[in-house]
Amino acid sequence: xxxxxxxxxxxxxxxxxxxxxxxxxxxxxxxxxxxxxxxxxxxxxxxxxxxxxxxxxxxxxxxxxxxxxxxxxxxxxxxxxxxxxxxxxxxxxxxxxxxxxxxxxxxxxxxxxxxxxxxxxxxxxxxxxxxxxxxxxxxxxxxxxxxxxxxxxxxxxxxxxxxxxxxxxxxxxxxxxxxxxxxxxxxxxxxxxxxxxxxxxxxxxxxxxxxxxxxxxxxxxxxxxxxxxxxxxxxxxxxxxxxxxxxxxxxxxxxxxxxxxxxxxxxxxxxxxxxxxxxxxxxxxxxxxxxxxxxxxxxxxxxxxxxxxxxxxxxxxxxxxxxxxxxxxxxxxxxxxxxxxxxxxxxxxxxxxxxxxxxxxxxxxxxxxxxxxxxxxxxxxxxxxxxxxxxxxxxxxxxxxxxxxxxxxxxxxxxxxxxxxxxxxxxxxxxxxxxxxxxxxxxxxxxxxxxx
Amino acid sequence: xxxxxxxxxxxxxxxxxxxxxxxxxxxxxxxxxxxxxxxxxxxxxxxxxxxxxxxxxxxxxxxxxxxxxxxxxxxxxxxxxxxxxxxxxxxxxxxxxxxxxxxxxxxxxxxxxxxxxxxxxxxxxxxxxxxxxxxxxxxxxxxxxxxxxxxxxxxxxxxxxxxxxxxxxxxxxxxxxxxxxxxxxxxxxxxxxxxxxxxxxxxxxxxxxxxxxxxxxxxxxxxxxxxxxxxxxxxxxxxxxxxxxxxxxxxxxxxxxxxxxxxxxxxxxxxxxxxxxxxxxxxxxxxxxxxxxxxxxxxxxxxxxxxxxxxxxxxxxxxxxxxxxxxxxxxxxxxxxxxxxxxxxxxxxxxxxxxxxxxxxxxxxxxxxxxxxxxxxxxxxxxxxxxxxxxxxxxxxxxxxxxxxxxxxxxxxxxxxxxxxxxxxxxxxxxxxxxxxxxxxxxxxxxxxxxx
Numbered sequence: 001x002x003x004x005x006x007x008x009x010x011x012x013x014x015x016x017x018x019x020x021x022x023x024x025x026x027x028x029x030x031x032x033x034x035x036x037x038x039x040x041x042x043x044x045x046x047x048x049x050x051x052x053x054x055x056x057x058x059x060x061x062x063x064x065x066x067x068x069x070x071x072x073x074x075x076x077x078x079x080x081x082x083x084x085x086x087x088x089x090x091x092x093x094x095x096x097x098x099x100x101x102x103x104x105x106x107x108x109x110x111x112x113x114x115x116x117x118x119x120x121x122x123x124x125x126x127x128x129x130x131x132x133x134x135x136x137x138x139x140x141x142x143x144x145x146x147x148x149x150x151x152x153x154x155x156x157x158x159x160x161x162x163x164x165x166x167x168x169x170x171x172x173x174x175x176x177x178x179x180x181x182x183x184x185x186x187x188x189x190x191x192x193x194x195x196x197x198x199x200x201x202x203x204x205x206x207x208x209x210x211x212x213x214x215x216x217x218x219x220x221x222x223x224x225x226x227x228x229x230x231x232x233x234x235x236x237x238x239x240x241x242x243x244x245x246x247x248x249x250x251x252x253x254x255x256x257x258x259x260x261x262x263x264x265x266x267x268x269x270x271x272x273x274x275x276x277x278x279x280x281x282x283x284x285x286x287x288x289x290x291x292x293x294x295x296x297x298x299x300x301x302x303x304x305x306x307x308x309x310x311x312x313x314x315x316x317x318x319x320x321x322x323x324x325x326x327x328x329x330x331x332x333x334x335x336x337x338x339x340x341x342x343x344x345x346x347x348x349x350x351x352x353x354x355x356x357x358x359x360x361x362x363x364x365x366x367x368x369x370x371x372x373x374x375x376x377x378x379x380x381x382x383x384x385x386x387x388x389x390x391x392x393x394x395x396x397x398x399x400x401x402x403x404x405x406x407x408x409x410x411x412x413x414x415x416x417x418x419x420x421x422x423x424x425x426x427x428x429x430x431x432x433x434x435x436x437x438x439x440x441x442x443x444x445x446x447x448x449x450x451x452x
Numbered sequence: 453x454x455x456x457x458x459x460x461x462x463x464x465x466x467x468x469x470x471x472x473x474x475x476x477x478x479x480x481x482x483x484x485x486x487x488x489x490x491x492x493x494x495x496x497x498x499x500x501x502x503x504x505x506x507x508x509x510x511x512x513x514x515x516x517x518x519x520x521x522x523x524x525x526x527x528x529x530x531x532x533x534x535x536x537x538x539x540x541x542x543x544x545x546x547x548x549x550x551x552x553x554x555x556x557x558x559x560x561x562x563x564x565x566x567x568x569x570x571x572x573x574x575x576x577x578x579x580x581x582x583x584x585x586x587x588x589x590x591x592x593x594x595x596x597x598x599x600x601x602x603x604x605x606x607x608x609x610x611x612x613x614x615x616x617x618x619x620x621x622x623x624x625x626x627x628x629x630x631x632x633x634x635x636x637x638x639x640x641x642x643x644x645x646x647x648x649x650x651x652x653x654x655x656x657x658x659x660x661x662x663x664x665x666x667x668x669x670x671x672x673x674x675x676x677x678x679x680x681x682x683x684x685x686x687x688x689x690x691x692x693x694x695x696x697x698x699x700x701x702x703x704x705x706x707x708x709x710x711x712x713x714x715x716x717x718x719x720x721x722x723x724x725x726x727x728x729x730x731x732x733x734x735x736x737x738x739x740x741x742x743x744x745x746x747x748x749x750x751x752x753x754x755x756x757x758x759x760x761x762x763x764x765x766x767x768x769x770x771x772x773x774x775x776x777x778x779x780x781x782x783x784x785x786x787x788x789x790x791x792x793x794x795x796x797x798x799x800x801x802x803x804x805x806x807x808x809x810x811x812x813x814x815x816x817x818x819x820x821x822x823x824x825x826x827x828x829x830x831x832x833x834x835x836x837x838x839x840x841x842x843x844x845x846x847x848x849x850x851x852x853x854x855x856x857x858x859x860x861x862x863x864x865x866x867x868x869x870x871x872x873x874x875x876x877x878x879x880x881x882x883x884x885x886x887x888x889x890x891x892x893x894x895x896x897x898x899x900x901x902x903x904x
Binding site: 040043044047074077078080081082083084085086088089090092093095096097099100102103104106107108110111116117118120123144168170 | 492495496499526529530532533534535536537538540541542544545547548549551552554555556558559560562563568569570572575596620622
């Protein structure tokens with residue numbers, strides 16, 4: 001998007017998106033977060049939008065999160081009775097939230113003269129594994145949803161929840177769960193599009209609250225979106241993008257407060273962004289800059305430098321169901337046959353991971369653990385950097401010019417990430433956004449509230 | 453209980469109740485209403501009581517209603533989005549309430565070092581018909597509960613809800629639903645007792661708020677309890693007593709605020725209250741006085757006095773899912789071949805029943821409908837009245853002496869009911885309670901709050 005040809009590209013891509021709803025009957029999955037249904041007025045507003053989509057000739061499935069503060073209120077109640085709630089019961093408790101919002105939405109839709117039926121995760125056929133609080137979807141059997149659509153209903157589905165295949169227990173999907181529910185249903189129903197409604201107009205080249213000149217992205221490949229989400233962009237959760245990419249579901253991220261086109265996330269850039277002659281159009285070099293303050297850095301000091309020790313450490317972390325992001329292993333410099341291994345993981349998973357590591361210390365035989373939450377991660381993402389070797393040079397020069405010290409570096413084919421001190425992160429984002437000519441001439445529009 | 457032998461009788465009956473929990477391992481079903489779990493402290497108090505029952509050596513299943521005001525809050529939310537909520541969605545909405553209370557109770561029990569698992573109505577195997585909002589239980593398959601008990605858990609079950617056998621939709625059981633859930637589970641699990649916890653110490657000879665000298669009943673037959681419940685006694689719902697009687701489940705109605713013995717409701721008076729020689733002990737003539745202000749009187753005026761017309765009227769009411777209580781048909785006095793039919797039904801069902809009747813007016817050919825909500829019903833119940841012919845005389849003389857005008861009369865083998873003007877009802881109850889020597893010498897204890 002940083003080259004003069006980008007507008008042309010965007011227009012070409014637009015024409016290859018699914019046809020407008022008025023022309024062909026489509027199956028649309030719409031997902032609304034908790035801030036969109038925070039009160040009765042929100043529920044009625046969403047109902048209107050859903051009914052409009054059906055009246056335009058489409059089949060509509062709606063995935064909805066719990067209303068506004070419901071989840072926090074339920075967590076507060078739980079904390080009043082215990083400081084150690086069993087995960088099974090926490091899932092039972094939290095899954096009540098979506099029951100409330102989905103039933104109310106169905107009522108509001110019926111009130112508008114359309115017909116809606118609501119379904120729990122289990123009724124909608126969201127089959128998961130048995131890990132309470134962060135279950136993974138392993139199958140979707142949407143036959144009740146299909147039947148409901150066939151009868152002319154709008155189907156409302158509780159986001160964020162499912163049922164364990166083995167134990168038949170109610171599970172919740174954890175962070176990004178409602179988005180993932182929507183995409184999984186869209187895949188299983190072979191929907192034409194999965195619309196993710198949020199409180200911003202789409203995906204931006206950087207967080208508009210940090211970079212006021214950030215630009216909305218019209219179309220992005222799911223490969224790039226995956227890197228953006230993994231790098232801390234909050235709009236779409238990594239799991240949802242992964243799922244959409246794997247099953248070829250087109251995502252349309254848009255605002256529930258406006259009728260504007262948002263950002264289309266297209267499953268496979270290589271397939272879609274080609275001319276009729278099959279020649280790949282020139283892609284924009286850089287899609288955007290993401291940042292993330294939610295991770296902590298763990299350094300395991302003095303690990304015996306023999307095969308299997310790193311694997312043992314990461315097995316401990318995996319067993320604690322923690323997700324490691326960046327990893328750096330130093331070469332053995334002490335002359336002592338020992339090395340240091342550093343990695344980042346979500347701060348919220350830090351305590352549990354540390355406890356698990358400490359328990360394993362005698363077995364693994366490392367010397368010490370260092371833990372630092374005052375870090376920030378900046379990532380530059382762009383499919384075009386594959387064929388533009390100058391990107392790294394520009395990137396590191398910009399950070400150096402801005403006086404930003406770098407802690408860790410990690411790269412993929414289409415991403416460069418660095419860890420800096422948390423306090424320097426915003427400056428770093430602005431420096432990089434500017435260095436790659438991503439700035440827009442108009443300021444971004446940010447609506448109130450934050451999506452779940 | 454009004455004769456000098458009654459204390460002896462009560463003592464004999466007591467010995468035939470199930471043995472104390474400390475002696476033999478029992479399966480106990482405990483039901484707690486919304487007022488018992490109105491906040492976190494209530495949940496913790498109930499948890500303590502439940503854990504005590506398990507630690508005394510019993511297997512414990514707990515049925516719980518939604519917390520305090522939850523149902524009202526959910527109804528209020530619904531009324532903000534629609535004035536005509538589909539019954540299916542209302543059930544989906546309201547069933548969320550018990551999910552919250554049961555998960556919190558399970559957490560609180562786990563916090564006390566015991567182990568609990570919560571189950572929705574559907575998970576607990578509460579199979580119902582498909583009538584949303586007032587579904588009837590048609591089968592109970594408690595295998596998940598049985599398994600949970602076998603593993604040493606306390607099983608918590610959502611009251612008031614089930615799943616339709618045919619449609620697999622979530623249903624709610626309507627009024628008295630949580631009590632009925634408890635009794636149905638007790639029957640299916642062959643529990644030794646179903647304890648119904650409430651905010652009073654048990655069943656009284658009359659409502660202690662109306663008759664301050666009312667006495668707590670130690671033991672009552674389910675036959676008599678059925679008549680009391682049908683006659684407006686609020687502590688136990690008719691459905692629950694019917695179910696308990698049919699399946700032989702002993703009920704123990706007691707206070708969640710004290711450790712006192714409450715009232716035992718024994719399934720079959722004839723079976724239990726006998727000596728070893730098989731001779732029936734003398735039963736107390738009268739169990740108690742019930743009153744009810746929740747009904748309205750409908751008079752269908754000028755019904756053609758030909759076979760099938762009464763049946764047609766009651767079919768119309770049945771189709772509107774309304775429950776008729778008392779019925780009086782006048783003899784054809786007009787010389788016109790027409791008669792009047794009066795009946796009572798719950799005020800809350802009045803509007804729908806009237807609408808149904810008016811729609812059927814052309815077919816049935818009656819002249820008019822009169823409707824009166826300012827009525828009250830008084831009922832005197834006692835299994836002993838079968839063999840004591842003087843009861844009716846004493847009853848009507850007492851009302852006459854108190855200057856109470858009688859509107860309708862209906863009797864069964866063990867009950868006399870009359871309808872009076874609503875304003876005279878309390879006086880009538882006190883007059884009858886005194887005339888049958890039911891007054892106690894100590895005032896009844898009434899704890900705060902009202903159960904659901």
